[in-house]
Amino acid sequence: MLAKPSLVQHSDQWSTVEPFEECRRLLHKAAFSMQHPLASHPLFSIDALASVAEEAAKRPGDLYWDAGDLSITDKWGSVPKPDMTVRQVIDRIETAGAWMVMKHIEIDPRYKKVLDEFDDFIRRIAGPEGSKLLSNTEMLIFITSPRRKTPYHFDAEVNVLTQIHGSKDIWVCDPMDRSITTEDELERYYAVTTTAGTFKPEAERKARKITLQPGDAVHIPTHGAHWLQNHDNISISLSLNLEFPNWKYKDVYRANYYLRRMGLKPRSPGQSAIIDRSKAATIDCVRQVRKLVGR
Numbered sequence: 001m002l003a004k005p006s007l008v009q010h011s012d013q014w015s016t017v018e019p020f021e022e023c024r025r026l027l028h029k030a031a032f033s034m035q036h037p038l039a040s041h042p043l044f045s046i047d048a049l050a051s052v053a054e055e056a057a058k059r060p061g062d063l064y065w066d067a068g069d070l071s072i073t074d075k076w077g078s079v080p081k082p083d084m085t086v087r088q089v090i091d092r093i094e095t096a097g098a099w100m101v102m103k104h105i106e107i108d109p110r111y112k113k114v115l116d117e118f119d120d121f122i123r124r125i126a127g128p129e130g131s132k133l134l135s136n137t138e139m140l141i142f143i144t145s146p147r148r149k150t151p152y153h154f155d156a157e158v159n160v161l162t163q164i165h166g167s168k169d170i171w172v173c174d175p176m177d178r179s180i181t182t183e184d185e186l187e188r189y190y191a192v193t194t195t196a197g198t199f200k201p202e203a204e205r206k207a208r209k210i211t212l213q214p215g216d217a218v219h220i221p222t223h224g225a226h227w228l229q230n231h232d233n234i235s236i237s238l239s240l241n242l243e244f245p246n247w248k249y250k251d252v253y254r255a256n257y258y259l260r261r262m263g264l265k266p267r268s269p270g271q272s273a274i275i276d277r278s279k280a281a282t283i284d285c286v287r288q289v290r291k292l293v294g295r
């Protein structure tokens with residue numbers, strides 16, 4: 001089934017749908033669409049990915065999967081995992097209700113080459129100054145069963161979700177809307193748990209819904225809450241993502257988490273560069289001391 005050729009005309013290189021300058025303005029602020037050349041690439045066939053998954057399973061933390069009828073309000077790891085091997089999950093992907101993610105795929109030079117082409121494209125969108133803030137480009141691969149939902153969450157990474165096979169809907173919220181992604185959630189995300197984001201009913205009304213077909217990609221801004229619903233097909237998609245430096249959000253929100261626990265009302269990142277840098281330097285200093293003492 002997965003080997004069926006698509007009738008859709010695919011682009012032969014990465015491109016934006018909106019004018020390039022408009023995408024640079026929207027980067028990190030709102031979702032925008034792109035086209036990519038990977039929809040019929042042999043490296044992303046189900047057979048190729050079954051081998052990739054088995055390799056990822058040998059590396060601690062590089063393969064996660066679950067199976068079950070999750071709703072968008074569920075958290076990761078909230079459903080018991082059936083006793084199946086990685087190969088069995090992929091062989092039964094049509095009916096397993098599974099969601100599988102493989103990390104650090106760029107370890108393989110063939111995938112690294114694909115990632116480098118994306119990296120070049122996203123840096124052209126970001127521009128020379130914006131590009132300086134982006135590092136650690138990585139590739140995650142998702143394989144999901146028909147109709148499977150991906151629960152509501154937000155991420156720290158600058159993400160481009162890239163649809164390879166099958167179609168799905170994604171809902172993306174404004175990353176700056178603090179009634180959706182709250183300050184408290186952001187602080188707990190960076191200091192306590194990456195499942196800190198909690199679905200709010202108004203998110204459904206406020207979110208932008210985008211349908212992804214093979215050949216489509218969408219930018220999901222950092223902290224933009226999102227959730228997904230597969231159509232009645234197996235889906236293969238990539239998360240191609242980059243990281244901001246720790247001083248931009250991570251260490252400032254961590255500092256704010258501890259300051260709020262002390263009864264203070266800390267300023268959000270971006271309001272004062274000097275205060276942000278001081279907070280980040282303090283957290284980094286703690287990190288270095290912990291490294292030295294082996295904690």
Ligand SMILES: [Fe+2]
Pocket residue numbers: 153154155226
């Ligand atoms: Fe995500």
